[in-house]
Amino acid sequence: MKLTRLITLLAAFTAFSVQAADRLSVAATAVPHAEILEFIKPGLAEKGVELDIKVFTDYVQPNVQVAQGRMDANFFQHLPYLQSFNEGRGTELVSVVGVHVEPFGAYSSKIESLEALEEGATVAIPNDPTNGGRALLLLQKAGLITLKDGSKITATPRDIASNPRELEFYELEAATLPRVLNQVELAMINTNYALEAGLNPTEDALILEGSESPYVNILVSRPENKDSDAMQALAAALTSEAVRNFILEKYEGAVVPAF
Known part of the structure; x- marks a missing residue:
């Protein structure tokens, strides 16, 4: 027993x-x-x-x-x-x-298309190397800037070779970007933070990465x-x-x- x-x-x-x-x-x-x-x-x-x-x-x-x-x-x-x-x-x-x-997408509460982005407009991007570079590569794809190395995934604003509209870049913590939408003309936001902020990437993003990302x-x-x-x-x-x-x-x- x-x-x-x-x-x-x-x-x-x-x-x-x-x-x-x-x-x-x-x-x-x-x-x-x-x-x-x-x-x-x-x-x-x-x-x-x-x-x-x-x-x-x-x-x-x-x-x-x-x-x-x-x-x-x-x-x-x-x-x-x-x-x-x-x-x-x-x-x-x-x-x-x-x-x-x-x-990854570009969002704005002030303009409805990238064509409306005026000279000297402010653009907020993530301040970590890979997501900041990702944002700049997307802006390059949209024709807004040209990078010295067009494929550098860790590019920073210092790597911009051509900026015809003289866009002014601010590098901020990725999680804070949705909160500055009303303070800048354009914010480059990771989708997880966009979704948390109630944004719909497929409807609200002015430009969005494709499935080939x-x-x-x-x-x-x-x-x-x-x-x-x-x-x-x-x-x-x-x-x-x-x-x-x-x-x-x-x-x-x-x-x-x-x-």
């Missing part, structure tokens, strides 16, 4: 240990990343992987938290940003899987936990047909599946 009880207790302890080992903490920005994670959370729980989702409002702490081992993974960034962060901070974070593209948003981890069973289960869920349909139906082109 005592032996049977002992076996039962050991089995319960083992089950608890497995469950605890399969808990994943994931840092994410609110829209669409945390929403996608919340969508797959119940299905992963059924497979023994518990997601602990922490929402962040900036682009630095999610990487810091993972690099320091405080969180297991993050889901908020594209590969060029990750590469730039690793180089600048000496971290070794890695991409696990690509999930979606958030087409190389800025695929990725699940990121440390090298040592990239291939764990739990992380691979999360990667599989994020690239499932169910998530693809969720993205297409919920975001209606503002977010595009990359798989």
Whole structure:
């Protein structure tokens, strides 16, 4: 009788240990990343992987938290940003899987088309290297500026070779850009922050990246936990047909599946 009880207790302890080992903490920005994670959370729980989702409002702490081992993974960034962060901070974070593209856009509360952008107009862009460069590349594509190196993804306003309308550039924290729409003529905004601010990229953006964008948003981890069973289960869920349909139906082109 005592032996049977002992076996039962050991089995319960083992089950608890497995469950605890399969808990994943994931840092994410609110829209669409945390929403996608919340969508797959119940299905992963059924497979023994518990997601602990922490929402962040900036682009630095999610990487810091993972690099320091405080969180297991993050889901908020594209590969060029990750590469730039690793180089600048000496971290070794890695991409696990690509999930979606958030087409970058130009927004305004003062003009209805880029043709109406007057000489000397103010333009706000993200102040991190990859997203700032992404903004400038989009403005170059629209014919508003020319860069010294037309393909440099980390371009800054100092890399502008031609600026016929003498646009005045302000580099600001990406998360703050929707809040300055009424203070500048044009703001170059990441789609996650545009969606959080109630903007509809496919309707409100004066220019929007196409589906060919190389800025695929990725699940990121440390090298040592990239291939764990739990992380691979999360990667599989994020690239499932169910998530693809969720993205297409919920975001209606503002977010595009990359798989």
